[in-house]
Amino acid sequence: MKVLVLAGTKDAGEIAVKLKSEDIEVIASVTTDYGRHLLSHIGGVCIHVGKLDKDGMIKLVREKEVMCIVDASHPYASQASENAIKASDECSIPYIRFERMEVGVCMDEAIRVKSFEEAAKRASSISGNIFLTVGSNNIHVFTKNIPDYKSRLYARVLPDSKVLLKCEEAGLMPDNIIALKGPFSKDMNVAMLKHCNASILVTKESGEAGGTLEKLEAAIELGVKVIIVDRPNVAYGTKVSEVNEVVEFLKRLRGV
Structure with a gap:
């Protein structure tokens, strides 16, 4: 078979x-x-x-x-x-x-959106730096919809040459890119959110194996706003x- x-x-x-x-x-x-x-x-x-x-x-x-x-x-x-x-x-x-x-999200203040474009527009409307953890395929959606992305958008992506090229083509500079392979613990997420001085975390609902829980726990600890893109x-x-x-x-x- x-x-x-x-x-x-x-x-x-x-x-x-x-x-x-x-x-x-x-x-x-x-x-x-x-x-x-x-x-x-x-x-x-x-x-x-x-x-x-x-x-x-x-x-x-x-x-x-x-x-x-x-x-x-x-x-x-x-x-x-x-x-x-x-x-x-x-x-x-x-x-x-x-x-x-899906991970049961116990965050009353989490912003749930239906698309990456909606997530980008919501993030753009909130002041402060943005920590983006949605992969590389939709980076261009965020750089297109966040006018001041060069000064406030930080994307965590895989350390792969094709992925980095996508980031560069979308307009991100090296200072805006965190190229690391997970899984990431809560403490690692806390450290990266602090490093970016992030006020906003944008993530997908990728389930327990996708590290969603550790990201949310880190955001809660630091009082970072969370935008979650729902699954299609x-x-x-x-x-x-x-x-x-x-x-x-x-x-x-x-x-x-």
């Missing part, structure tokens, strides 16, 4: 290991060389590197004779999920979404939050 795993989170590695232990053949799709690196320790996994649109996903499914798509892409990679859902429909194979649970609303269909649920779903599909 062959399964295509959209591997946009570190949970995808755990899923691949579990599936291999059940003699399920895994084809993992990642968008970057860094994504490939995260899976390189798992033997026997076929890794496809590069972004896949719907047609590319259909082609891969048919060429590899995939029997199911396991969507473990990032919670904010909605386009990838929508492409996978359409590809599974056209190829008449099952689709299952794995997504880690996608009609996933079958959705689970535990790796074992993925395994059980595929075992039933295989008739075990």
